[in-house]
Amino acid sequence: MADVLTIRTLGVFSVSIGDTPISDNSTRSQKLWKVFxxxxxxxxxxxxxxxxxxxxxxxxxxxxxxxxxHTLMSRLRKQLNPGGSxxxxxxxxxxxxxxxxxxxxxxxxxxxxxxxxxxxxxxDDAEKVVFLKRAVEMYLGGxxxxxxxxxxxxPSSNYYKRLYLRTVMDLAEVYKxxxxxxxxxxxxxxxxxxxxxxxxxYEYLIQALLINGEITKAKEQYRQFxxxxxxxxxxxxxxxxxxxxxxxxxxxxxxxxxxxxxxxxDGETMQRGAFFCTTDTFNQIYQLxxxxxxxxxFPVFLGLITLAYKDQxxxxxxxxSSVLALxxxxxxxxxxxDIVSQYSKNQFILLLSAYMTKDAEAALVxxxxxxxxxxxxxxxxxxxxxxxxxx
Numbered sequence: 607m608a609d610v611l612t613i614r615t616l617g618v619f620s621v622s623i624g625d626t627p628i629s630d631n632s633t634r635s636q637k638l639w640k641v642f643x644x645x646x647x648x649x650x651x652x653x654x655x656x657x658x659x660x661x662x663x664x665x666x667x668x669x670x671x672x673x674x675x676h677t678l679m680s681r682l683r684k685q686l687n688p689g690g691s692x693x694x695x696x697x698x699x700x701x702x703x704x705x706x707x708x709x710x711x712x713x714x715x716x717x718x719x720x721x722x723x724x725x726x727x728x729x730d731d732a733e734k735v736v737f738l739k740r741a742v743e744m745y746l747g748g749x750x751x752x753x754x755x756x757x758x759x760x761p762s763s764n765y766y767k768r769l770y771l772r773t774v775m776d777l778a779e780v781y782k783x784x785x786x787x788x789x790x791x792x793x794x795x796x797x798x799x800x801x802x803x804x805x806x807x808y809e810y811l812i813q814a815l816l817i818n819g820e821i822t823k824a825k826e827q828y829r830q831f832x833x834x835x836x837x838x839x840x841x842x843x844x845x846x847x848x849x850x851x852x853x854x855x856x857x858x859x860x861x862x863x864x865x866x867x868x869x870x871x872d873g874e875t876m877q878r879g880a881f882f883c884t885t886d887t888f889n890q891i892y893q894l895x896x897x898x899x900x901x902x903x904f905p906v907f908l909g910l911i912t913l914a915y916k917d918q919x920x921x922x923x924x925x926x927s928s929v930l931a932l933x934x935x936x937x938x939x940x941x942x943x944d945i946v947s948q949y950s951k952n953q954f955i956l957l958l959s960a961y962m963t964k965d966a967e968a969a970l971v972x973x974x975x976x977x978x979x980x981x982x983x984x985x986x987x988x989x990x991x992x993x994x995x996x997x
Contacts, residue, residue, distance in 0.1 A: 611686065611695065612712040613646065616766065617746025619753075621686075628685050637662050638682050641675075643750055645696055646713075647762055649705035658703065661758065679703070715766060718744045722773055731780050738777040742793070745770045747800060771797075771804060778810045790814035803838065805831070805847050812850050824850075845883075880940035880956075888947035888955060892995070905994055907966040909956035910949070911936075911973070912989040920985060925952065928986055935976045940969060958992075966992055 614620045621629040621642070629639055644661050645653055659671045668674045679696065686695045695711075697704045718741055725737035749766040753759045774797045781789045794811035801807065808831045815824035828850060835841050842848070883891070892908070913925075913932055920928075929952060936946050936954060945957040958966045970990050977983050 610710055610712050614714050614746075615643075615646075615749055616714050616718065616744060617748075617751065619643070619750060623686075623688070628688075638678055638685070640753070641678060642682055642686075643753060644758060645703055645705055647750070647758065649707075652700070652702035652704045654702050714744055715749065718766070719769070722769065725773075725776070731783060734780050735777065735784075738773055738780065741773050742770070742777060742797070745773075745800065767801065771801060771806070775806060775810065778814075787814040787817045791818070791820075802834065805843055809847060809850065816850075880937050880944040880946045883945065883947050885947050885949060885955075888945060888957070891945050891957060905959075905962070907956075907958040907963070908993050908995055909958055909966070909970060910991040911954045911956065911970070912991075913952040914987050914989050916985060916987055924985070928980075931980045931983075932977055932988070935973050935980070939973045939976055944969075957995075963992070963994065 609624050612620075612622045612624075619629065619639075620627060621639075629635075641658060641662060644658065655672060655675060658675055659667060662675065662678070663671060679698075683694050683696060693706060693709060695706050695709055697706050721737045721741035721744070725734045725741070728734050728737065745766070748754060749763045750756075750759050751763075754763055774793060778790050778793060781787070781793070791811055791814045794807045794814070797807050798804070798811070808827055812824045812827050815821070815827065831847070832843055835843050911932070913928060919925075929948070932954065933946070933948070936956070940946065940956070940958070943959050947955050949955045958969060970992065974988050974990070977986075977988060
């Protein structure tokens, strides 16, 4: 249809009828398009007059807010239907405003979701690529990015952001199956322009560069993201991301001297308290300690702490909060030479260095005492098992 209302919300906001733009950024039109955006965002709901007044005049209402809103809506209807030839895009009934679902519109987020749905339904990788690429290309920026600080925009903005990132990763996985690693790199570079702090995009990019043998570029991307995280958040990337550096050393295939190796090993800041690691790393350390025990008979103890529910199983969020609290207790209580890893949803495994069993037991008593003081401590009990390696 030549006169269909075309609305773009991903990136630069615009509204047009056919090829004629009708939206603008003038000061006089700010509230007019703000109320349009609000009703569009909530197009599947009825929006009360009181709600719209609160959105438009959050700090100080005009003398007659209902009249001001009515005047604004009249202006908006004329903008959306300059010829007055068909029904209004915005209806008023039962004291509420509502988007008219009977009138056709060309809305980018609807097409964005449709492409993703079609990709999910397709069983053919080549066809998936077509749909996913179209969806990715449509995401020119965040949803109503010019209004991102409005509280009512955030839920939709976060939803489309997550959907976009998932779509990029789905497309990267299809490219991986097709061995198209150049395409993965190009995809991620463009996606990083939209979401520069998303670690997973850099992971896919670096892995693709390494497979293509572009080690220098991979190292540069690793350095850029690490510096970005430090500068923006004062934090390091995740352990999984930092493990990519090992792949760079292996791919480089260049001999190192002892100084270079020590510099790499010393590159990470030492963490205080016990050392927390993945289960794979824990397994390797365990094997090393077992060999040490066989050679020197230096006692090392393997511990298992289970977070047991006292009554019925609590909500998932309560379990996660309690597991985090227990992890913090372990890190604060155990010594720098001790090793901690999460073994399952509610269990931690430990490697404790101690001269006697009672010393290792005393350490776990301190953990139990500290955890009991946490808000979650009353709902759980800690079951502790301890065994000396080699016995």
